Amino acid sequence: MKNLRNLTISGGIALLITAICMIMLGVTTKEDSPTLYRILVLLGGDVINGGYIQSLTYLAFFWAWFEVKEKLIIIARERRAFKLNMIPTGEKIVFMPSDINNLKFKLIEFERKEKYILSDLLKKACTKFHTSKSLSELIDIVSIQVEVSQEKAEGDQSIIRYLTWVIPSIGFVGTVIGISQALIIANSGDMEKITSLLGVAFDTTLVALVLSIIIMWFVHQLQEESDRFHSDLKEFVIDNLINKIEIP
Secondary structure (H helix, E strand, C coil): CHHHHHHHHHHHHHHHHHHHHHHHCCCCCCCCCCHHHHHHHHCCCCHHHHHHHHHHHHHHHHHHHHHHHHHHHHHHHHHHHHHHCCCCCCCCCCCCHHHHHHHHHHHHHHHHCCHHHHHHHHHHHHHHHHHHCCCHHHHHHHHHHHHHHHHHHHHHEEEEEHHHHHHHHHHHHHHHHHHHHHHHHHHHHCCCHHHHHHHHHHHHHHHHHHHHHHHHHHHHHHHHHHHHHHHHHHHHHHCCCCHHEECC
């Protein structure tokens, strides 16, 4: 449902931009204001003569952008778990083996109201230590669970990676279409029409490459936030649980 909502919103924005450009293009001539005319064409206003390619590019861009923002919001929510005092975090806190099971029940009770990746990781760590009584095995299971969580997060970003590939691809498709159309009418001698088609052809690639540069910045920001979160997740469990377990 969230993806569908994001697609609807991003599609609406892309269509709105195109509609505004089409309206302005209708009252702007190339002779009166060539610079403004050129900008409107770049923004996808001239749909009949190839602007639909830019519209598809903007659609993919906004879809990817909303997906990235959604994932960043999820990470920000998960980060709040570090401050919810799921387990005691004082410097002088020491856990005896008998305390671990009590921590697990406390975490189970906590998850009845709200569940976080951190609470699930702590609960699994308590379960593992209760059965093995081994700190080395506990560290291993925590590392594995963090890696699994990170792999799931990367899997959820597959649509974003696809869209970042689609954006320049649409631009190149537009270029091929424009050049092909120009070649078809090359023998007609209509240089103005040929020039217009070639302009549209290169405009689609230009728009796509610019949008790719922008969206890749957001994608790398998302990847950085995800990696930092999972690193902090592992560090939190080691510092506040594993390092404070005292085995007689």
